[in-house]
Amino acid sequence: xxxxxxxxxxxxxxxxxxxxxxxxxxxxxxxxxxxxxxxxxxxxxxxxxxxxxxxxxxxxxxxxxxxxxxxxxxxxxxxxxxxxxxxxxxxxxxxxxxxxxxxxxxxxxxx
Amino acid sequence: xxxxxxxxxxxxxxxxxxxxxxxxxxxxxxxxxxxxxxxxxxxxxxxxxxxxxxxxxxxxxxxxxxxxxxxxxxxxxxxxxxxxxxxxxxxxxxxxxxxxxxxxxxxxxxxx
Numbered sequence: 053x054x055x056x057x058x059x060x061x062x063x064x065x066x067x068x069x070x071x072x073x074x075x076x077x078x079x080x081x082x083x084x085x086x087x088x089x090x091x092x093x094x095x096x097x098x099x100x101x102x103x104x105x106x107x108x109x110x111x112x113x114x115x116x117x118x119x120x121x122x123x124x125x126x127x128x129x130x131x132x133x134x135x136x137x138x139x140x141x142x143x144x145x146x147x148x149x150x151x152x153x154x155x156x157x158x159x160x161x162x163x
Numbered sequence: 164x165x166x167x168x169x170x171x172x173x174x175x176x177x178x179x180x181x182x183x184x185x186x187x188x189x190x191x192x193x194x195x196x197x198x199x200x201x202x203x204x205x206x207x208x209x210x211x212x213x214x215x216x217x218x219x220x221x222x223x224x225x226x227x228x229x230x231x232x233x234x235x236x237x238x239x240x241x242x243x244x245x246x247x248x249x250x251x252x253x254x255x256x257x258x259x260x261x262x263x264x265x266x267x268x269x270x271x272x273x274x275x
Binding site: 056085087093094095096097100108111143145150151152153154155156157 | 167169194203206207211251253255261262263264265268
């Protein structure tokens with residue numbers, strides 16, 4: 053498809069386990085963003101990749117969170133030693149100019 | 164921390180009514196955006212505003228970028244059932260690629 057895709061769509065994990073969330077951006081989009089949306093809340097910025105530049109990690113809530121973007125395309129957000137407060141929808145977006153196109157998100161539930 | 168105040172938090176209206184929501188900030192932003200999020204989906208851009216005082220329409224939607232660059236409103240005329248969802252304002256400090264800062268959203272419900 054032509055849009056941003058994310059996998060898995062839902063993830064249930066136990067507290068303390070690591071999880072990996074994947075984002076496939078729109079082909080040709082140079083910028084990729086990760087946001088977190090807690091229940092009933094707006095979107096909270098996590099990390100931003102632009103081309104080959106160093107990523108903007110200013111939104112990552114703790115050192116348990118990390119992300120990488122391989123080959124300027126697919127990105128993986130990793131959460132280590134998950135906590136219950138990590139439960140949220142994790143949204144990925146890509147853009148070529150100012151319009152960000154969002155994927156459907158990964159719903160993470162930490163038990 | 165959160166820089167955008169969006170109101171109202173929720174709205175319950177009847178089909179056919181007009182809707183108005185707004186977003187304010189204590190800081191100046193150069194680009195204001197309005198997104199809509201349907202259940203289980205990511206946000207979709209509705210309207211983008213780039214110039215202070217600008218009034219832009221997209222079908223039944225109208226949005227304005229405040230002259231002070233610290234606020235914006237979104238109006239929906241003659242609401243229909245598919246307007247149900249959560250509406251978010253978002254801002255950029257500059258033009259182009261950068262992280263979005265989102266408001267807390269306005270949940271729109273249409274009463275049958």
